[in-house]
Amino acid sequence: MRFVDEFRDADTARALATRIAALCEPGRRYAFMEVCGGHTHTIYKHGLEDHLPESIRLVHGPGCPVCVLPMGRVDDAVAIAEQPDVIMTAFGDMMRVPGGRGSFFDAKAAGADIRMVYSPLDALKIARNTPDKHVVFMAIGFETTAPSTAMTVLRAAREGIENFSVFCNHVTIIPAIKAILDSPDLRLDGFLGPGHVSTVIGCRPYEFIARRHGQPLVVAGFEPLDILQAVHQLMRQRREGRCEVENQYSRVVPWQGNRRALEVIGEVMELRPWFEWRGLGFISQSAMQVRDAYAAFDAERRFAVPGVRVADPKACQCGEVLKGVLEPWECKVFGTACTPETPIGTCMVSSEGACAAYYNFGRFSRSRVRAGSAGPTPLADPVVLR
Amino acid sequence: MSAPQGNAPARAGWAEEAVATHAGAEHLRTEEQVLERVERARRRRPRVREERITLAHGAGGKATRTLVEAVFVDAFRNPVLEQLEDGAAVSVGGARLAFTTDSFVVSPLFFPGGDIGDLAVNGTVNDLAMCGARPLHLSVGVILEEGFPVADLQRIAASMARAAAAAGVEIVTGDTKVVRRGQADGCFLTTAGIGVRERDVTLGAATVRPGDAVLVSGPIGDHGVTVMLARGELDIEADVVSDTAPMHGLAAALLDAAGDGARVLRDATRGGVATILNEIAGAAGVGVVVDEAAVPVREEVLGASELLGIDPLYVACEGRLVAVVDAARAAAALAALRAHPLGAGAALIGHVADDPPGLVLLRTAFGGTRIVDLLVGDPLPRIC
DSSP, rough: TTTTTGGGHHHHHHHHHHHHHHHSTHHHOEEEEEEHHHHHHHHHHGGGGGOTTTTTEEEEEETTTTTTSSSHHHHHHHHHHHTTTTTEEGGGTTTTTTBBBBOHHHHHTTTTTEEEESSSHHHHHHHHHHHTTTEEEEESTTTTTTHHHHHHHHHHHHHHHEEEEEEEEEEEHHHHHHHHTTTTTTSSSSSEOOOOHHHHOSSGHHHHHHHHHOOOOEOEEEEEEEEHHHHHHHHHHHHHHHHOOOEETTTOOTTTTTHHHHHHHHHHHEOOOOOEETTTEEEEEEEEEOOGGGGBBHHHHHHHHOOOOEOOOOOOHHHHHHHHHHHHHHHSBBBTOOOOOSOSSSTTTTSHHHHHHHHHSSSSOOHHHHHSSSSHHHHHHHHOOO | OOOOOOOOOOEEEHHHHHHHHHOOOOOOSSHHHHHHHHHHHHHHHHOOOOSOOOOGGSSHHHHHHHHHHHHHHHHHOTGGGGGGSSEEEEEEEEEEEEEEEEEESSSSSSTTTEEEHHHHHHHHHHHHHTTOEOOOOOEEEEEEEOOOOHHHHHHHHHHHHHHHHTTTTEEEEEEEEEOOSSSSSSSEEEEEEEEEEEOOOOOOOOOOHHHHHEESSSSSHHHHHHHHHHHHHSSOOOOOOOOOOHHHHHHHHHHHGGGEEEEEEEEETTTTTHHHHHHHHHHHHHHEEEEESSSOOOOHHHHHHHHOOOOGGGGGGGEEEEEEEGGGGGHHHHHHHSSSGGGGOOOEEEEEEEETTTOOEEEEEESSSEEEOOOOOOOOOOOO
């Protein structure tokens, strides 16, 4: 497929891998964090780590918006969905995220009207078509999805649609990165910056990471060659003793970001004083809420939201995994109490979460497969594959 | 960071319970030990944790398997059922028969390339064909919602009649029920079928062994993507039609060519090729290694899957079979598939290995390796 295959070419990957390996200093180990869950997904989906030398480790960061949503917020959303004459709408991968009392799928099975949408505009369409119901959009995501939520609120206001509101859980990426950088057990050599978030906020907000924390950051795209190239750029910075913000994803990300999108967010939303992140705890000014001017479209104000807080079980070590201190498999409950069927912690929830990606895609011994019998197809007769 | 003041947080009962169930396990030091413990946990007797049925229980993945094993196999326990093949191989007075049933709740009822009627006939014909049987007689149960247009029902019946004629089967008995408005979605169909197993070959996932070749009879995911797009919720259009077709002729051609080298045939419906391969790997205790570049997928299906963030390996087909055959017969089997009108796009997509047992590995086109696991429920689109 054009514009896809070019970014997944195995020969180019092998060439790039050779150049990356040549930049490694003997005896030294490197750890780079990919902040964004989309990167985590790409890395596992394509088996990208097979191209990296063993001395380079990718650490899976907190950038999966589904994973960082605390259980209490899910319970709040379920409480809204259980109100009479409410239709709750949500993105697909929100459906299975468990709260303290279960997921949207469980609430739906118990009778709540919860529907999967691809865009907040689809939720608005449902509101237009069912005027006797109130439609709530479960708004989640970083700066990537916030503009579309804000645009939808503006459109609802313009069209005078009164039976629509958003349950706003939008979060911002920079405070999360700061929280990670402030962690005393952090041992990183650089960051792969989030691609889609950066199309909105640009590259400048990351400059403090290079300047104040001495960590290089390369904004990367979501195809496997994008990520491999970004790793190469990070290695080159390390080798040359540079520490800068670079933009690998310049075909999509403008350095200054998307001013119009930022304006739209600013028009509809403002920062909350604090917000709870699963695995990371409370982070000040890390999330957005609907401004007073658009209170009519704020589900938190239209409904009596219980404001539940639910603690993660003590055995859950998501915080350490998110900060890169532990590998997913090193968590005490990985794969036993905590599995994709019954995800306990944040990282097992969405396919973008570090633990879920490892469980679903990476749960086999690479050393055994490399050495072992899973080699080329042992056919008696030569068979032409295509 | 300043945490807000407030009451102590609540505890999630289900999560604490899950942790307690596994408490006391020693802390393992190496990745291999942890992976082995995970595999042991996966082999435990399944238990349905949910209090109510969710849509995931009908998606064909892990949740379906858990439901089937924990509720139905547990209640009905017998050696034929426990094979969990597409149909049951039974003998009646010396006659070797195959017997199967399938229910159809597709929405929309009519979609490009087919409708619920031909789907219901082909689905049961195919389940019989995958047992190596010649399909003979079908029954149909019809559940109709009050208010359903008679003209639509006539259209569905005509489509069933055409499909039955094409497959050389007769619909010899049936039943009709009507439920109140809102208690069904227009029209649901259940078909059952019997066929005769005339070949002296034992098919079953348990017969698969390392070295065997894995074939697929054509491009995958056509049906699932067609139905997803036909629901009209996505504002995406693509030139793709359902692959629904009766595969008894295709299966017969393959079995003729593979002879006693045929191990197992499966109809890659709900859950797609990935789910079938996982079932085979699990039942035979082998690894299945798939070459991503060799898996045939139409451009339109690939494009739609990329946009929706789903993997074609998990998307349903209604006219594609997955076959495992002795490697020595692979070339002949592939040639036989390709010579049949329904198998022109057939391909050899991988092989069976002794390690890692119970897992499906994908050699990605990018040059890496990853697991292809069973999904819990339906593939869910990712948000970004």
